[in-house]
Each structure stands twice: as C-alpha cells, then as structure tokens.
Amino acid sequence: MPRLSAQMVERARDMIALYPHARSALIPLLHLAQEQDGWVTPEAMEHIAELLDLTPAEVRGTATFYDMLFLEPTGKYLVSICTNIACLLNGAYELLEHAEEKLGVKAGATTPDGNFTIEEVECIALCGSAPCLAVNWRFFGNVSNDGFDHLVDELAAGRLEGDVPPHGTLCRVRRAVGLVGGAPHDAVVEPVQEHTPVEEQH
C-alpha cells in the first residue's frame, strides 16, 4: 500500500502551514489519504504521523473516532442513505430496503464488483428534500425508488463523473493563499492565572 504521493504531500504541507499547531491539520490530512486510496491505509497513517510529528497510534486514535474515515476499503461510490427522523417520516427505510435489493448487498457492505458501498447514516442536513442520500458526499434529495435506480445506472455507466467525483470531501477544495495576516504560529498560550466559573450554559 502506498504512502501519500508527492503531490499529496505538497497539499498536506500547505494545509499544515495554516494552523498555529501542526496537529490541527490531522483531520484534513486524513481526508487527503482517503481521497488518494479510497480509504485510510495504515501506511498513510504512518506517513501522516511523520508529517505531523505524532505517533501512528495518535493518528489512529483520532481516525477511529470519525464516521467519515474508513479504515478498510470501500466501493468506488459510497452511497450514504439517511434514515433519521425527517427522512424516516418520508419513507427512508423503504428506500434503504429498495437500495439493498437493487444493489444486492446489505447496508455496510460493498457490491462484488467494488462499485458501490451502501451505508445507513444519521441526518445529513437535507431534510427539506427527504428522503435524501449522498454519493461520495454529493447530495441527492427527494429520492424515489425509480430515482434511485436511475442514479445507480448512471453512476455505473460512468455518466455522472462530473457531478460525483471520487472519494475525498476535499477533492475539489483548493485554498489559494497561505497565511498572510500575521496569525500566531506555535502560539504560546499564557498560563491561566485564575478564572471565575460562570453560570452553566444550557
């Protein structure tokens, strides 16, 4: 399995430079690893640890907490179907069941050709168009069973590559400038002298 490519390392270094402390770039870098390989490989995590001066265990410790980061391979298209309350009230489980039937695999599994992984997800904030889903985090709302079949057929035929890019939520995100406003690097934080507890917020 590959480490991060030279091009990815360049993007990674640009990202690290945006933060007062390098470790803040850890999650963005994990997104880069997933963009490159479709999942976060052990080798990529070791490489990220080197780049951030962390241990591989620290990298893994963070990576395992987050739902978007996959520590094993997924299909080319990750189909994330929301079944939370707003979608539930609009037929989400019927859609999920239909999706499982159409693709021939259960939620959590990948089709044998490696094209599609279905997952059931929590609310993805498109509740005005329930039921909704995302494919590689590109959103589709008001999805009917027929609409789902059409979507899958188009994806399988390679006709939606402009709308649904490969893995990596940052794959089309490019920041044009570094820090120019004099942000504090390796900021030294003054020790706390004292503080008055304020009333608890609810």
Next chain:
Amino acid sequence: MAVDVPQPIVTRRFGLHESWTLRTYLDNGGYDGLRKALAMSRDDLVENVKTASLLGRGGAGFPAGQKWSMLRKAEPVYLVVNGDESEPATFKDHQLMVTDPHQVVEGALICAFAVGAAQAFIFVRGEFALGLERMTQAVNEAYEYGAIGRDIFGSGWSIDLVVHPGAGAYICGEETALLESLEGKRGFPRIKPPYFPAAIGLYGAPTVVNNVETVSNLPWITLNSGDAFAAMGEGRSTGTRIFSLSGRVNRPGNYEVEMAKTTFRDLFYDERFGNGIRDGRELKAFIPGGASAPWFGADKVDMPLDQDEVGKAGSMLGSGSIVAMDDTTCMVRAAWRITRFFHHESCGQCTPCREGAGWVDKVMYRIEQGAGREEDLDLLLDVCDNIAPGLSWPPQQTTICVLGPSIPSSIVSAIRMFRDEFLVHIKEGACPFT
C-alpha cells in the same frame, strides 16, 4: 394566519443568480457591514450586538454579545465559527454555507474584529463537500478582494481565516468537542468548568465559538443597528430566525420568520411555509427544536416561536428545527429512531450516556418490533432517570455534556403522550402502523 413576513435578513440573497459568488455578493451590499465595522470601536460593536439581543442560533441560545464580553484577558484570542450542523432535522447552516458563503465570511470577520481575534476558523461539517468548496472559494475571493489578509480595506487590521473540515461526528457540534477536533483529537467534550471556551478554548486560549447563522446576522446588524434588529420580535427573542421545517408537511424547507410574532401554526399551515399537513391528515405532535428537544402535542400549535415561551412550556427552540408528525406516524418508531441516533453518537466518555443510550435503544427497538413487555415502560423511564435525574426540563445532568441528558427527551415525551401506542405494540406483538 396572516402573519407578517418581514424582509429577510440572512436568507435575502437566496435565489439570486450564483448567489455564492463575490460578484453577486458585492452587487447586493456585500462587505458594507465589514467596512462600517472597521470604522467603529470594538466596544461599540459589542454593545451593538448586545442591544440587538442576538441569541445564538446553534442550539443553546446564549446571547452572542455576552459571549464576546466574557473573554479572558489574554493573547491570542481565537474565533471559531461552528458550521458542524448535525442536529437531526436541522439544515439551515448547510444552506447558508452553500448559498451565501460570503455572508458567513463577512460575519466571521466582523466578529473577529470585535473580539480582537488573532486568527479565525470556520469549522464546516465534513459531509458538506459542496459547502467546503463554496466556503473555501469565498475565502479565496475575499483574500483577493482585500477583505481578509493584511491591512484589510486599508484599516491597518489584519487577520487570516481558515476553513476547516470535520470528519463526521455529531458530538463535534458541542463547542468543546469541536475545539478538541480542531486540535486534531477525538471529539471528546471537555470537562467543565471552565464552562466557556471564552476562558479556555482553542489551544487553551480564550476563544469565541459562534454558530454560522449567528455570525450571518452580523453584517446586517452592523449596517442597520442593533436597535433595528431588536425592534423585531419580542422580549429576548429578537430579529428574524431561520426555522428548518420538515416531516409531514406539504412544503418542508428553511423559512426565515420574525421571532416571537410567528407561531408553530403559521409555520405548519401558512401557504408560504408548510402549507398544511400532507394528504389532509391531522397533526399529531411535533418536535419544536431538534431531536434533543421534548415533543409538543398538537395542542401547543399556537405557541409563538419565542425562546423563553417554549422553554417555559418544557422544551426548547434549540437549533430551530421543527418536525411535524401526523396521525400516520408511529410514535414508538419515531422515538426509537431518535434514540438510536443518540446511541450511535454518544462519544463514550460518560457511563450514563454510553451505557444508558445502548440499553434504551435496545428496549425501544424490541417494543417497536412487537417483542416488548409492559414493564419495559417503567424500565425505560428508570434508565432515563439515571441519565437525567428527575426527567424534568431543563434536564439534570450526570454527564460532561448535554448529549446524555438529551436522550430521554423523545422517549419520555412519547411515553407520556402516547402510552397507549406503546401498549398496543406490546399487546398485539406488532407495530400497528405497518
């Protein structure tokens, strides 16, 4: 049902051609608020927001101006804008970031200037791929335009703004978990006290954390004055607010309406908003402020969208998401699905939440599946009582953050309001709605 709809504030550019571009933004008053702010004193800016009585739009409803005034006197100060919108049925920040990202940037800059921040971050939920693109593109354009960076608009003030992606964890909407995540760690909420990041926040420095919709109001408030904002609404619930309406209504969507002057009934039935319940059905119950909020029965439909009124009635406006459930909705199933959500999203630090959520999820599920027992209802309430003793509102807390105490909301609401439905599931050994 003839509620007045004032000129929108934060959604006023929705629907404009390429509303997310700098060109459209500038053609429609963009960055005028920042220009005005840079000519004002910091104290005046903070006072203006206090006058506006701008309550935080993220969920807790804490007054933004007060939050800014609580900063510990130390350098550096950071600003973090919370765009990790994950409360089920809330979809306003998503739309704000995708549709009008420059407004978020301008609001963040006004806040950063007012509090003297050294650097600002916009934490965008990782799933929002298009939101991340649009926010980053807006930041790129704003640097080029001179609104971010060195010597902004010739004022001598400089700042950098970084768009930061999350990676999928509801708990990171909790502000101390969000800061841990921004530091590259697991999203574990921090132990309180300190209660506010204003004392100890990002990298231990004093930090302001404000929601996307909250900062989106700042350009308008700066241009038009806090008094103009406070002239709308009533009491502490001033200005306008976006409500995310979903569920069994004909026209779900984000609607910006005047606080306190609009009722739940307006939102559900007015043809400009929900336009009634689907298929002419009856409203059965509704969630007034996100999955964490206790439910209201249809008898509460004439209550105004007023933070304090809803609080007094035993729930909250929370994140501004309102879910309509009708007479075809199985309340056991609805409550179970929300319970399962909390089980999935519990970070695992505190025993009552980690263990409690798992048990109530299992018990709710077996009732919904027709395998429940009558004593399960007392068992559920007992476990909920261990998570949030007293089952009152606002809830008592046995955990580091408010995720735990949010678990009982839907379960207790459903049992108290629809006990008969639970009993039918148990007696018939099946869900009567399927």
